[in-house]
Amino acid sequence: MRFWAVVVRHACRNMMLTWKSQGMTLFTVSLSVLIFSFFYLVYVNALHIGEKLGDDLRLVVYLDEDPSLPLQEEYRHRILKFDQVERIEFISREQAFKRFEHILGPNNDVLTGVPTDFLPASIEVYPVRTLDSLSRIKRFSDYLQTLPGVLKVQYGKEWIERFYAFIQLMRVITLLSGSLLIMTTTFMVAHTIRLTLFARQQELELLRLVGATNNYIRTPFLLEGALQGGVGACFGLGALLVLYNWIALQFAGPNAISLPAFAFFKWPVVVAIIGLSTLLCVAGSFSAIRRFLHL
Amino acid sequence: MNPESSPPPTMIDLIKVSKVYPPNIQAVSDVSLTITKGEVVFLTGMSGAGKTTLLRLISRMEKPTKGMVDVAGMDVSKLSERDIHLLRRKVGMAYQDFRLLPERTVAANIAIALEVVYCPRSLIEKRIRELLEQLDLMRKYNTRAGELSRGEQQRVSIARAVANNPEIVLADEPTGNLDAETTARVMALFEHLQRKGTTLLIATHDRALFQNTSHRVVELRFGRILSQSRAEGSDDDLFELAPSLLEEIEP
Numbered sequence: 333m334r335f336w337a338v339v340v341r342h343a344c345r346n347m348m349l350t351w352k353s354q355g356m357t358l359f360t361v362s363l364s365v366l367i368f369s370f371f372y373l374v375y376v377n378a379l380h381i382g383e384k385l386g387d388d389l390r391l392v393v394y395l396d397e398d399p400s401l402p403l404q405e406e407y408r409h410r411i412l413k414f415d416q417v418e419r420i421e422f423i424s425r426e427q428a429f430k431r432f433e434h435i436l437g438p439n440n441d442v443l444t445g446v447p448t449d450f451l452p453a454s455i456e457v458y459p460v461r462t463l464d465s466l467s468r469i470k471r472f473s474d475y476l477q478t479l480p481g482v483l484k485v486q487y488g489k490e491w492i493e494r495f496y497a498f499i500q501l502m503r504v505i506t507l508l509s510g511s512l513l514i515m516t517t518t519f520m521v522a523h524t525i526r527l528t529l530f531a532r533q534q535e536l537e538l539l540r541l542v543g544a545t546n547n548y549i550r551t552p553f554l555l556e557g558a559l560q561g562g563v564g565a566c567f568g569l570g571a572l573l574v575l576y577n578w579i580a581l582q583f584a585g586p587n588a589i590s591l592p593a594f595a596f597f598k599w600p601v602v603v604a605i606i607g608l609s610t611l612l613c614v615a616g617s618f619s620a621i622r623r624f625l626h627l
Numbered sequence: 628m629n630p631e632s633s634p635p636p637t638m639i640d641l642i643k644v645s646k647v648y649p650p651n652i653q654a655v656s657d658v659s660l661t662i663t664k665g666e667v668v669f670l671t672g673m674s675g676a677g678k679t680t681l682l683r684l685i686s687r688m689e690k691p692t693k694g695m696v697d698v699a700g701m702d703v704s705k706l707s708e709r710d711i712h713l714l715r716r717k718v719g720m721a722y723q724d725f726r727l728l729p730e731r732t733v734a735a736n737i738a739i740a741l742e743v744v745y746c747p748r749s750l751i752e753k754r755i756r757e758l759l760e761q762l763d764l765m766r767k768y769n770t771r772a773g774e775l776s777r778g779e780q781q782r783v784s785i786a787r788a789v790a791n792n793p794e795i796v797l798a799d800e801p802t803g804n805l806d807a808e809t810t811a812r813v814m815a816l817f818e819h820l821q822r823k824g825t826t827l828l829i830a831t832h833d834r835a836l837f838q839n840t841s842h843r844v845v846e847l848r849f850g851r852i853l854s855q856s857r858a859e860g861s862d863d864d865l866f867e868l869a870p871s872l873l874e875e876i877e878p
Contacts, residue, residue: 334745535728535739541688542787543716544743546709627708 335548342552343559346528354560357524361564364516365609366571368509369597373572375502376601377594382495389492391469393455393476394483398424407455407479414475415468418458425449452483514612517564521557521616528553529624536625546627553625557617558610565609569602635663637697638795638826639685644694646680646850654680656850657694662828664794667821669837670830672847678830679723681847682797685828686720687711699794716744719793723800725784729773733764733783736772740790758786761816763809777804785813789820796820798829802836810836 347354399407404422411420423431428451433440457476459469469492473485529536539549576596597605639662646655655677662668670678683689684696687703696703699717706714719740727736734755741751759765762782767775772783781804789796796817802810814836817827829836837844846853 542740
């Protein structure tokens, strides 16, 4: 207990001694965490939105005529041979008409006199709901096109391709910002600890002469790194939360565009980010101690 | 067995210790010296005689080039860097250059020696006040060490060396900057420590310090022990000589 009380006091003294560079480091760590967690939040939510939208994702295979039951089985067999799907639905011309009528609602009188078989029969294929399914959709579509009696295969091709490209981009940006976080935190913390070591050199030598253990001398610097990492991450995430709330406020209200699946990090993720930042800063501090503190 | 009849344990044992600084400066040469618990030994000699080097060897600020240094039962030259604190907690040293932290207060400078052994704050306060009273520095409690006179800095350095009640106190020219009255205060503090069983090794030019005491005086010259004797007024005679040195100075 006494040990930690002394360590905390020394760490605070260190931070007071080099408060300017401490402030700069804290700012840099906060900014790095903010940048990283912003892109990570967007990435995670994009994945989530992708999953949600995947619920409605389907391939519509238009056929030249209503398939008989044996032909339906043949289609089902061929489709399942290519990939797993959630379900396959066969829509006859009549069912298609009824659906259309239902969609038109009170305006369905426009269909008066129109033959009930004017719409083509179709197969609705619902792929398994994963993000990967988005990338596989195109190949799936190309395959379905080769089946006999198929007139056309439809899916949100452009939308899926753009969304997939966006997800890929977010993945790269998140990785880059993660690397930025690692570099800035370790380098900045190592630099600050080095300054503190130089500022306290005389005292550290004296501590050694009066019988301080290596841990007594080193631990305050490690704690200093941990504090910079932890507090910096809290500030960064706090700023992100403010930003998130502000954006949510802008999209709030009945006339605004809704952001259905957009949510802030869950507690375990917040704790993990703070822990990661703390660990990185301790690593930076440790490297500075190893290089510049000769006991 | 009567415990009173057993000889006091050895606290410092130097056996044929030599120290050579690069390129080839012989600071200490073949010095053998044994100091028992509770003994006060004055180390004297001209500047450059090797007094400070000897103290630095004992406190493991230097490693001997040759020979063995045994302090409080520890072979100092074999002591690892990790375990060096075990020795330093038993040895308090008042440095010739004081080694104070100029930006810190007098109290904070003394507290350092107590903080490293996790002494409770209340005891630290008490001990600091006690020492400052003894050394007539109470009014300087909150003064920054850099603002003190050299004499005051010297006393703070001594206070820090003895604060932790170490088993051994090494003092390098502890009264070099002090007036007669303050010197007497410092010596009274040392006598007090000796009565409590502390071993003291005091390096000094000032013959007045040991002239009227019965303590052992070791004279160094050119890194060798020239003589070991009881001080003037004592019954003991010179009991060790370095013949080669005597030839040099008394041809």
